[in-house]
Amino acid sequence: MEKIDKYLHNKMNEQERLAFEKELKSKPELAAETSFLKEAYFYLQHQKRREALKDNLQQAARQYRQKQGNIFQLNRKAVLSIAAALALLLTTVFLLKNLPTNNTMPSYAELAQHSPLALTQMGTVEEDITTAEQAFNSKNYAAAAETLQHYLEAHPEDQLAQLYLAISLIEIGQTEKARELLKPLNQSPDFRDKALWYTALSFFKENQPEKAKPWLEKISPTAKEYDKAQKLLSIE
Numbered sequence: 001m002e003k004i005d006k007y008l009h010n011k012m013n014e015q016e017r018l019a020f021e022k023e024l025k026s027k028p029e030l031a032a033e034t035s036f037l038k039e040a041y042f043y044l045q046h047q048k049r050r051e052a053l054k055d056n057l058q059q060a061a062r063q064y065r066q067k068q069g070n071i072f073q074l075n076r077k078a079v080l081s082i083a084a085a086l087a088l089l090l091t092t093v094f095l096l097k098n099l100p101t102n103n104t105m106p107s108y109a110e111l112a113q114h115s116p117l118a119l120t121q122m123g124t125v126e127e128d129i130t131t132a133e134q135a136f137n138s139k140n141y142a143a144a145a146e147t148l149q150h151y152l153e154a155h156p157e158d159q160l161a162q163l164y165l166a167i168s169l170i171e172i173g174q175t176e177k178a179r180e181l182l183k184p185l186n187q188s189p190d191f192r193d194k195a196l197w198y199t200a201l202s203f204f205k206e207n208q209p210e211k212a213k214p215w216l217e218k219i220s221p222t223a224k225e226y227d228k229a230q231k232l233l234s235i236e
Contacts, residue, residue, distance in 0.1 A: 004034050008189050024221045035222040038189075105235050108204040111228075112171070117144070117164050119151075128154075136164060141171035159191050166198055175202040193223035200229070 006012055007020050024031045117136040119129045128151035136144035145168035152161055162181055169178035179202055185195035196219050200212035209232075216229040223229075 004030075004037055007034065008038055010187050010189055010192060021220055031221055038222055105209050105232070106204075108201060108207075111201055111204055114167055119158070119161060119164075132161075132164075136168060139171075141168040144168040145172060145174075159185060159188055163191055163194060163198070166195075170198065170202050170205050173205070175205050178202050193219050193225055197223075197225040197229065200232075 003020065007017065012020060024034060114136075117133050119133060128147050132144050132147040132151060135141070135147060145165060148161055148165040148168060152158065152165065155161065163185060166178040166181040166185075169175070169181065179199055182195040182199050182202075185191040186199075188195070196215050200215040203209060203212040203215075213233060216233050219226050219229045
């Protein structure tokens, strides 16, 4: 348990991390326990966000019951909150769909399947958040990048926003800037593997897939991106 905790909180040195990941590959029970604890840590860290979504959905339900029988439209805040909740439910189905079945290296466009952005915080829906969500989820990445940069000036600790800003920058071709933004996330227990994955994708965006391999090799066996990374590494 102590070793798993040290791994998930990125407190191992490089030699310890590689040895532990080798152990994960040979011990399915250890890999399963590590994966479970990783999900548990992620849940606990983002509990406030989930509670905020729950509160907004309950508020929308109360409004509906109060106006039952009348022509009724949910207010803008409630609609956005419901959309955010639905987006969270969809985030687990986007990952293993679009790798080609032949042995050719896929393009960035084939790999870049992003989960929807949902940034609801603390029971409120800020203007920058809703604008960023709408822009990113409609693939207007330039507008999403601009709004997320503005939002992060006030909320520099929001690692999810940092990740989606980096994704937006990759999409509009600002790959070096995106990689700089992803560097701190490489040290985050929650976002390390996604940061490694998108760093690798930034090189696919530049049509330099050979430079992606060192980053793909670092993705941990418990990550959702691991299978895709291994498939890419197996392509000659």
